[in-house]
Amino acid sequence: MLEALKLTKDFGPLCALSEVDLEIREGEIFGLLGPNGAGKTTFVNIATTFLKPTSGTVRIAGLDVMEDTARVKNLLGVVPQEISLYDMLSGEENLEFFGGLYGLRGGRLKTRVSEVLETLGLAERRKGKISNYSGGMKRRVNIGAGILHEPRMILMDEPTVGVDPQSRHHIFGVIENLRDNGATILYTTHYMEEAERLCDRIAIIDHGKVVACGTKRELVALIGEQSVLEIGFSGDPDPAVLESTLPDARIHDRRILIHTTDPAAALPRVVSGLSGVGVDLTSINVQEPDLEAVFLRLTGHRLRDRGTES
Amino acid sequence: MTLHLIARDLRIIFKDRGAMFLGFAVPVVLFTVFVLIFGGMGSSGDINSIHLIVVDEDDSPQSRRLVSLLEKLEPLRIRKNKKTGDSEEQIPYTAATAREAVAAGKVSTALVIPEDFARGLEEHLFADYDSLPALTILYDAAVPIESQVVRGLLQQVVFMSLTSTWAVKGIDIMAQELALDTDTSNRMTSWMTEVFEEVEQIQEAEEAGPDSTEAAGGGGFGSPIPIKTVDVLGESKRSPVAAMTAAQVVVMFLLFSVMYSAGSILQEQEGGTLRRLLISPMTDWQFLLAKVGSTTIFGFFQIMIMYLYGWIVFNVDLFRDFPAVVLMTAVTAVSATALGLLLASLCRSMKQVESISMLVVLSMSAIGGSMIPRFLMPKWMQDVGLLSFNAWAIDGFYKIFWREMGIVEILPQVGVLLAAGLVFFFIASHFFRQRFYA
Ligand SMILES: Nc1ncnc2c1ncn2[C@@H]1O[C@H](COP(=O)(O)OP(=O)(O)O)[C@@H](O)[C@H]1O
Ligand SMILES: [Mg+2]
Numbered sequence: 001m002l003e004a005l006k007l008t009k010d011f012g013p014l015c016a017l018s019e020v021d022l023e024i025r026e027g028e029i030f031g032l033l034g035p036n037g038a039g040k041t042t043f044v045n046i047a048t049t050f051l052k053p054t055s056g057t058v059r060i061a062g063l064d065v066m067e068d069t070a071r072v073k074n075l076l077g078v079v080p081q082e083i084s085l086y087d088m089l090s091g092e093e094n095l096e097f098f099g100g101l102y103g104l105r106g107g108r109l110k111t112r113v114s115e116v117l118e119t120l121g122l123a124e125r126r127k128g129k130i131s132n133y134s135g136g137m138k139r140r141v142n143i144g145a146g147i148l149h150e151p152r153m154i155l156m157d158e159p160t161v162g163v164d165p166q167s168r169h170h171i172f173g174v175i176e177n178l179r180d181n182g183a184t185i186l187y188t189t190h191y192m193e194e195a196e197r198l199c200d201r202i203a204i205i206d207h208g209k210v211v212a213c214g215t216k217r218e219l220v221a222l223i224g225e226q227s228v229l230e231i232g233f234s235g236d237p238d239p240a241v242l243e244s245t246l247p248d249a250r251i252h253d254r255r256i257l258i259h260t261t262d263p264a265a266a267l268p269r270v271v272s273g274l275s276g277v278g279v280d281l282t283s284i285n286v287q288e289p290d291l292e293a294v295f296l297r298l299t300g301h302r303l304r305d306r307g308t309e310s
Numbered sequence: 311m312t313l314h315l316i317a318r319d320l321r322i323i324f325k326d327r328g329a330m331f332l333g334f335a336v337p338v339v340l341f342t343v344f345v346l347i348f349g350g351m352g353s354s355g356d357i358n359s360i361h362l363i364v365v366d367e368d369d370s371p372q373s374r375r376l377v378s379l380l381e382k383l384e385p386l387r388i389r390k391n392k393k394t395g396d397s398e399e400q401i402p403y404t405a406a407t408a409r410e411a412v413a414a415g416k417v418s419t420a421l422v423i424p425e426d427f428a429r430g431l432e433e434h435l436f437a438d439y440d441s442l443p444a445l446t447i448l449y450d451a452a453v454p455i456e457s458q459v460v461r462g463l464l465q466q467v468v469f470m471s472l473t474s475t476w477a478v479k480g481i482d483i484m485a486q487e488l489a490l491d492t493d494t495s496n497r498m499t500s501w502m503t504e505v506f507e508e509v510e511q512i513q514e515a516e517e518a519g520p521d522s523t524e525a526a527g528g529g530g531f532g533s534p535i536p537i538k539t540v541d542v543l544g545e546s547k548r549s550p551v552a553a554m555t556a557a558q559v560v561v562m563f564l565l566f567s568v569m570y571s572a573g574s575i576l577q578e579q580e581g582g583t584l585r586r587l588l589i590s591p592m593t594d595w596q597f598l599l600a601k602v603g604s605t606t607i608f609g610f611f612q613i614m615i616m617y618l619y620g621w622i623v624f625n626v627d628l629f630r631d632f633p634a635v636v637l638m639t640a641v642t643a644v645s646a647t648a649l650g651l652l653l654a655s656l657c658r659s660m661k662q663v664e665s666i667s668m669l670v671v672l673s674m675s676a677i678g679g680s681m682i683p684r685f686l687m688p689k690w691m692q693d694v695g696l697l698s699f700n701a702w703a704i705d706g707f708y709k710i711f712w713r714e715m716g717i718v719e720i721l722p723q724v725g726v727l728l729a730a731g732l733v734f735f736f737i738a739s740h741f742f743r744q745r746f747y748a
Binding site: 070085089 | 311314318321322325326581582583585586587588589590591592593
């Protein structure tokens, strides 16, 4: 459904996307997972014709985004990362306007607006001005404006930032419903849990590069389904001594990382080994084999290490 | 699609209390204040020179004397002859051509001394005021200050020029009543004449002084002979000042609103909604034309509501030639919109639009006659004013409401505004398309 080939975007000296290859299959929810500044929005902007790439191509439903711009636009539904609505208008008026932009008119438009308001749980507040909505409600209208015209390909750029867990759960239901009705969805996020919970396949992106792509299971298999045993310590042990005691450990400033398929068995060995060299433990954390672990393994840093959480 | 966009824009504008207040309420209030100030104003202001056409139908010693006195007055420039285009030949003004000149706005005031002026004075002075020959002042009430000054000056001059005649005549009558002998009455007459000639000298010296204008305007004494004033254009208009003021004020506020409205493109950019528009199937031209459409409609209503208010409250003659009003209003609104788009296309943010448009609109309003009517400005200023949007728009409305002209006569203004509007629009759309669709 969506195919990116060697997609590159430079902003002056900064390379926001570097030779990105992606393939999103028809009818799936595809997650683009990466920390802030990874290049997710840049990718969405190019795919939605808003930005021109430096090089490379994106094809949607077989149409080149750069060449068949007008036809591509008609296929797409977009939920921008920033809430993009008219504050002066009500939720209903916003939806009517954006639906109208895609050619919906009259009774069809009215029906769709009502359906979408209902689905997103906004029916009661439909007449209220956007400026009086809560952040979560604005988010929901923002999503509604992108799905109103029943597009075949929906691109959602971090659509649930700042939404409470209950609404988020509800929104996930809506998105799954869209997929079950035949839409293809690109969903970007920097929340690992979201990608795991919602997406059929996931690409991990960092510094403008796709570092891995596949189902959650495939991605976890990349790191051999190992858990990460993460141990914090204090004191000043000799690194050479630590290394000889725990040859399978990686040491990052006062943290010891051990990759293992059986953390329960590894733990006593590590604890006794460390007490032998006079190190006090300050924390023990077992990172189950999940996307966070994959990300940590592939990039050497955590998803949330950089950037601020919004 | 374009209509859909226009409807959305208008919906937003009409929900925006600030825009409504600035667009409709403020101009109406300012308009009212201006009318009350200018309408009630007798004399003031520093007027350098006022052109006055004098038609001396009588050509008697008395009438020539009156004219020569007028010529001595500092603020007045007397014109007796009509300039003809190609030849050096000078044709004296007649009552009819003088009237035309006032109607066409060439001068604000003309004085007609009737044929039987001297004879009438001789026969009827002191006897029958109603039968006295009347001086006629033709004036353009669009220039209320100027014509009032001239009328004030005239009254004084007429009074001066008649005092000696008046006195001599008075002695005559007295002599008859008292049955004085001819010799005595002759001596009294010559004595009186001498006295009055002396008084006249003194008065002339005063008249030429710097305070003359003020003295004239404030002069409260009545005229010894009737002065008939004819408001050449405004005879039928009940509120001439309002018609003019409306044009001045409405054009300025129109510019403010269209700048704001056109600048909303940048607001949409900042609010992110522009991105939704740009990635939707809407084309760039639909987008720009819709902006022109909605802003023009808003501007059209703004002007119309002002004139409607003027019509209701100040009897501005809105319906004399309504099609001309509609044409002028539409053209003014669309051209102002294009100007607004151009300005917005050169700005980076709505904040910038607000501050720059304030500067641009205020300076154009100042030189273009929205604050002080252009005809009160020196000639070179009037010419410079033609560079402003205001001058052309106001001139068009003046022509309709003041000169009672129709569509044909406003075509120059319509043409210039439309042409400028087209140029503005294409430059603006070039910049916008480069910025948003590159
Ligand atoms: N218009 C722009 N000009 C310059 N740099 C930009 C622009 N847009 C994004 N960037 C940079 O490109 C990188 C990727 O940004 P973005 O795609 O927004 O990341 P994400 O959406 O994953 O947080 C960031 O370093 C960002 O600062
Ligand atoms: Mg982003």
